[in-house]
Structures are given as C-alpha cells and as structure tokens.
Amino acid sequence: MKSISQPHDPQLLRGVLPMLILALLHERESYGYELVERLRALGLMDLATGSVYPVLSRFERDGLLGSHTQRSASGPARKYYALTPPGECARQEAAQNWRSMAAVAERGLALNGLPAASKTKPLISQSQDLERGIS
Numbered sequence: 001m002k003s004i005s006q007p008h009d010p011q012l013l014r015g016v017l018p019m020l021i022l023a024l025l026h027e028r029e030s031y032g033y034e035l036v037e038r039l040r041a042l043g044l045m046d047l048a049t050g051s052v053y054p055v056l057s058r059f060e061r062d063g064l065l066g067s068h069t070q071r072s073a074s075g076p077a078r079k080y081y082a083l084t085p086p087g088e089c090a091r092q093e094a095a096q097n098w099r100s101m102a103a104v105a106e107r108g109l110a111l112n113g114l115p116a117a118s119k120t121k122p123l124i125s126q127s128q129d130l131e132r133g134i135s
Contacts, residue, residue: 008044008046013044013047013051016098017039017051017052017055018055018059018094019091019094019095019098020039020042020044021035021039021052021055021056021059022059022064022083022087022090022091022094023091023094023095024038024039025065025081025082025083025087025091026083026088026091029080029081029082030080030081031070031078031079031080031081032052032053032056032078032079032081033049035052035056035081036049036052056081059081059087060081062086063084063086063087064083064084064086064087064090065081065082065083065084065087066081066082066083066084067079067080067081067082068080
C-alpha cells in the first residue's frame with residue numbers, strides 16, 4: 001500500500017484536483033499558493049505548485065471562480081479566488097460524480113476480495129473529508 005509521501009498517479013491526480021480545488025474554495029477563498037499548501041495538508045505532499053494555476057485559470061475563464069487582488073505584507077499582491085454561483089453548482093456536480101465513481105470502484109474491488117473502503121481507515125477518512133468539503 002502507498003504511503004501518503006509517495007507520488008500519486010498523475011492521471012488520478014488530474015481527475016481529482018479540480019474537484020478538490022472547488023471543495024477548498026467552498027470552505028473559504030484562497031490565493032494560489034495557499035491552495036497548494038492546503039492540498040498538501042490533505043495528503044498530496046508531492047503536488048507541484050504549478051499544477052494548480054492552470055486549473056484556477058480555466059475555472060476563472062469559465063466563470064466558476066471570481067478573483068480579486070489584495071496587497072500582502074510579506075511580498076507582492078496576491079490574487080484571491082472564490083466560487084461563483086456556477087462554481088458552486090460545479091462543486092456539487094463534481095461531488096456527486098465522485099461518489100458515484102467511488103461506489104463503482106468499491107464494487108469492482110470487492111469482486112477481487114479486496115476490503116471495502118470502510119474497512120481501511122485512511123481511505124474512508126479521506127473520503128469522508130472530501131464529502132465534508134464538497135457536499
């Protein structure tokens with residue numbers, strides 16, 4: 001089993017990163033690097049700083065996020081992002097899609113005799129944390 005400090009599958013990360021960004025911005029507005037730090041705190045220790053900014057740019061271009069610039073006492077001004085109403089809808093849809101796909105994956109794993117997520121504390125804890133952040 002992978003530990004949290006080992007690299008994550010880039011394809012899985014690419015699929016889950018937008019949803020996690022929406023979930024974190026639902027909790028509170030953030031600037032880019034702060035989001036990176038919050039994602040790392042969730043367990044994505046190997047997350048490259050540059051992987052978050054393209055998602056933020058796309059979401060802002062698509063109207064899912066609004067932004068404002070705020071002066072910083074410790075350096076240049078920071079661009080803060082917050083969910084817009086369409087972004088909130090996208091967050092809820094992403095959560096529903098995640099839960100549906102996770103249920104399919106759990107059924108598939110059960111066919112091979114692998115324990116369900118509810119029996120493996122790290123996976124279920126992460127899933128519950130995601131649900132709290134995106135429900």
